[in-house]
Amino acid sequence: xxxxxxxxxGGTGKTTLSVNLAAHLSRSGFPVTLVDCDVxxxxxxxxxxxxxxxxxTAHAPxxxxxxxxxxxxxxxxxxxxxxxxxxxxxxxxxxxxELCHGCGLCMEACPAGAITESTRVIGTVQMGTVxxxxxxxxxxxxxxxxxxxxxxxxxxxxxxxxxxAMSPPLIRELFGQLEQLDQLDMxxxxxxxxxxxxxxxxxxxxxxxRDCPPGTSCPVITSMDGxxxxxxxxxxxxxxxxxxxxxxxxxxxxxxxxxxxxxRSGMGDNRVDEWLAAQAIPVLARIPHSQQAATVCAEGQLxxxxxxxxxxxxxxxxxxxxxxxxxxxxxxxxxxxGEAASAKASALSTTIHxxxxxxxxxxxxxxxxxxxxxxxxxxxxxxxx
Amino acid sequence: xxxxxxxxxxGGTGKTSITAGLAATGPAKVVADCDVDAADLHLIALPQAQGVVPGTTQAHPFxxxxxxxxxxxxCTQCGICHEKCHFNAITEDIRLxxxxxxxxGMCAYVCPAGAIRMQERLCGQWFRSETRFGTMIHAALGIAEENSGxxxxxxxxxxxxxxREQGLDVILTDGPPGIGCPVIASLTNTRMALLVSEPTRxxxxxxxxxxxxxxxxxxxxxxxxxxxxxxxxxxxxxxxxCAENNLPVAGEFGxxxxxxxxxxxxxxVTEYRPDAWKPRFEQLWETLLARM
Numbered sequence: 001x002x003x004x005x006x007x008x009x010g011g012t013g014k015t016t017l018s019v020n021l022a023a024h025l026s027r028s029g030f031p032v033t034l035v036d037c038d039v040x041x042x043x044x045x046x047x048x049x050x051x052x053x054x055x056x057t058a059h060a061p062x063x064x065x066x067x068x069x070x071x072x073x074x075x076x077x078x079x080x081x082x083x084x085x086x087x088x089x090x091x092x093x094x095x096x097x098e099l100c101h102g103c104g105l106c107m108e109a110c111p112a113g114a115i116t117e118s119t120r121v122i123g124t125v126q127m128g129t130v131x132x133x134x135x136x137x138x139x140x141x142x143x144x145x146x147x148x149x150x151x152x153x154x155x156x157x158x159x160x161x162x163x164x165a166m167s168p169p170l171i172r173e174l175f176g177q178l179e180q181l182d183q184l185d186m187x188x189x190x191x192x193x194x195x196x197x198x199x200x201x202x203x204x205x206x207x208x209x210r211d212c213p214p215g216t217s218c219p220v221i222t223s224m225d226g227x228x229x230x231x232x233x234x235x236x237x238x239x240x241x242x243x244x245x246x247x248x249x250x251x252x253x254x255x256x257x258x259x260x261x262x263x264r265s266g267m268g269d270n271r272v273d274e275w276l277a278a279q280a281i282p283v284l285a286r287i288p289h290s291q292q293a294a295t296v297c298a299e300g301q302l303x304x305x306x307x308x309x310x311x312x313x314x315x316x317x318x319x320x321x322x323x324x325x326x327x328x329x330x331x332x333x334x335x336x337x338g339e340a341a342s343a344k345a346s347a348l349s350t351t352i353h354x355x356x357x358x359x360x361x362x363x364x365x366x367x368x369x370x371x372x373x374x375x376x377x378x379x380x381x382x383x384x385x
Numbered sequence: 386x387x388x389x390x391x392x393x394x395x396g397g398t399g400k401t402s403i404t405a406g407l408a409a410t411g412p413a414k415v416v417a418d419c420d421v422d423a424a425d426l427h428l429i430a431l432p433q434a435q436g437v438v439p440g441t442t443q444a445h446p447f448x449x450x451x452x453x454x455x456x457x458x459x460c461t462q463c464g465i466c467h468e469k470c471h472f473n474a475i476t477e478d479i480r481l482x483x484x485x486x487x488x489x490g491m492c493a494y495v496c497p498a499g500a501i502r503m504q505e506r507l508c509g510q511w512f513r514s515e516t517r518f519g520t521m522i523h524a525a526l527g528i529a530e531e532n533s534g535x536x537x538x539x540x541x542x543x544x545x546x547x548x549r550e551q552g553l554d555v556i557l558t559d560g561p562p563g564i565g566c567p568v569i570a571s572l573t574n575t576r577m578a579l580l581v582s583e584p585t586r587x588x589x590x591x592x593x594x595x596x597x598x599x600x601x602x603x604x605x606x607x608x609x610x611x612x613x614x615x616x617x618x619x620x621x622x623x624x625x626x627c628a629e630n631n632l633p634v635a636g637e638f639g640x641x642x643x644x645x646x647x648x649x650x651x652x653x654v655t656e657y658r659p660d661a662w663k664p665r666f667e668q669l670w671e672t673l674l675a676r677m
Contacts (some may be wrong), residue, residue: 009396040564040565040568041394043586046587081494083451103489104469105494108491108494162564163598165534165565166565215423215563217530237648239428242425250528254484267645268649295615298585300587
């Protein structure tokens, strides 16, 4: 199961939520992989002391033109076809690798086979493990109880080379590495099936958490692609609300199910709550604003280690999330997205807010830009009225 | 043109609140918002809160690049486009996923039936607003759209033209988080970068990367240490790092409710509590202008 943790606004607590949820799940016996997709500014590793298993250089494909085979000025089809101006004609074909999107069209189009795939370095990918202590038996609910050692938490993190503009290829590389890891695991398990069945009861399904970058454009879309569920983290401020609205529109455009965690609850006002209720979007948890929590996070410590109330908050968050995601799985694919999910969200929201609401999620198809313009227009009209 | 860019690497350190304070103080200027995929400065500059004078806005479409469009009547379901697309933008059953389309034209090129054509792409809008802080140029990238870097460049070009028209030589720009494409587009050839950070492990890590980026593009930078008192030991560590790495500290602010309270009212902090904040922001401008 893949769960993405995202937010429109930066600094709302995505990474805090990701690392603490990962640690909670690992302690509860789940095999967990935390993928830090915020490759521009990766921070998840700061909260653990991972044992790094390997570091690999990540590359993006770029064209290499063999001028001896190039037909030359009469052809130039690669130059005309490249939409990114990564190839230009200057008496011969010149490559501008930093402009290349790696689409492969030039290689496809070259009639002389003069263009081959070369690479440029875009960053690094690191894989490490963290052994979390098992939750003490008395403090856990029966369905999560286990006696065997907990499997190590895996951390997969990417770091964009400073000066490199395009992060999506590196994010895709993270998922590629994850797939390889999973294949490796299956190989190991096939060979040692008997022993593993005895020592590690894999009745808990593997969970992949994806800590996404802020914003709503390509790096975020790439990070959220194919996630079973997305947690949007927000804070109760006007900036938090505005950027949450953008993130919600993004998820609706992608037709992916999501819920919201309100972080630093109590710091601003209740406009976020009111909007979520009107939109019938489920609130998965409210994490209270606390100076103590801020200090713990500042130091790069896990909240669930330092503060008992946070341990409870994360346990409750997982319970709610698990309930929603497993409910979604009992329905057809069509129902887990779009209207049916919203209807389900509506039912949930009713219980969460204790307020009966018949609000239907808007089916607006206008873009964020249009809405932004409308808001500005109304502000402007109010001024002239 | 003296262009001051406010960036942070890490999100949520107070970048936009600081920009709003700078917008409301200092010299006459053009204000720009280059955080095109989650812009917030207009919530302060053009608030809907009562009692604050909003402004007027003109919207302009932003077209950039292309996107693939499929004619299902001509499609033979051969699957070549799905196979050749490097961006997973065409499903196995030949449906286009426009959010993932990079606009490269591979599918249109390889389609033997001519069922795919490339179309000009509306990626968002940019705006020119008259605000109480001066003219503001800002933008909104469409949901799941590409080309944020080019939209940033558009905002910067229009800001420069506007400043010249108005005979102003200062542009104040709110930048995006991170170190990728929109940040690079905001940073290249700007006069100076003000880096807003806070004393946390994550913010220190991210500051180091953004400093490296400013040096890569040879843009002078200075730090504003925000929320300096939330962790004194880490604040010391940050100051020491700045001293070792020749990063000037342009100012320090302590943690305060004032920023949140001002935001709730649609105000810059200097408008919310002028006595406490105006002198500090004027001082910050003075320090920065001396370095620009």
